[in-house]
Amino acid sequence: MHSSASSTSQFYLFKDCLARRILQYQTAGDADDASDSALDDFATYLTTEAWPTLPSALKEATYEARGSLRQSIPDVESEDALSLDSTSAAFIESLVSYGIVSDDDEAFRFLRRALAEYVEQACAPPPVWSSTRSKECEICQQEVPLTYHHLIPKSVHAKVLKKGWHPESMLNSVAWLCRPCHSAVHQVARCEDLARNFYTVGLLLEREDIQRWQKYAAKQRYGVRRG
Incomplete structure (x- = not known):
């Protein structure tokens, strides 16, 4: 290895x-x-x-x-x-x-x-937010460069308002996640499902697949070399 x-x-x-x-x-x-x-x-x-x-x-x-x-x-x-x-x-x-x-x-x-x-x-560009954020990822709790995850994905904002799922004031709510956890969230559910059913970090963490990912990710050392 x-x-x-x-x-x-x-x-x-x-x-x-x-x-x-x-x-x-x-x-x-x-x-x-x-x-x-x-x-x-x-x-x-x-x-x-x-x-x-x-x-x-x-x-x-x-x-x-x-x-x-x-x-x-x-x-x-x-x-x-x-x-x-x-x-x-x-x-x-x-x-x-x-x-x-x-x-x-x-x-x-x-x-x-x-x-x-x-x-x-x-090949993704580094997040510009890493210079302004120092808090832990809201899923794996690691202190690493963070990205922001739109809890109600922007691609479905119009549908959310049309269907009345959430008020307009909620549309720009975000969670601060490291890149691996951000990717995991988008892999377990489509944007519409995230918007309708998993629009808070608490709701995301109720999913068994996210819980399993959280346990795995918490053991990793993102942002540093491991060998």
Whole structure:
């Protein structure tokens, strides 16, 4: 595991993307049976297997390098970006044997989707709010650079007012979340569902999938190198 690449923040960002996707693919019963440490261990193992097989452009993805990345790999979810033959057999077999996916092709799609999320986050501009905020993330409670999450997503503001779900005064309410937790929130529910049913941090934390993510995320050390 402990190559120079494994000590980069990109390695751990990719690991978090895999962990969120594992939670998404698990059934409720599977999640109840799995311990929090088991998720961390499994995500670490999968990342260790997959990371060395990725193209260098993916492993070095950053906001500054986004242009060259998109030139060399325009669409990370395409089969041209990453071949099944070059992917770690242990990575594929582990996903299948643990029942996360049903076959090799689905495991490969699992990897490509996790990579698409990873690229989006790795190449995202740094939040301008990090210089003005010093409070902890409202989900994982870590003191790291924060983004603001519109609790009622802006894309559905017009519908919210038309349907009378919330008064106009609530539309700009935000939660301050680290980037991994912000991504987790948007992965568990669509914008309309967030606006209608999960418009406070308290309501988000009532979800079992967010509770499981919170336990995982609280153990990570975002914003620092880990190795």
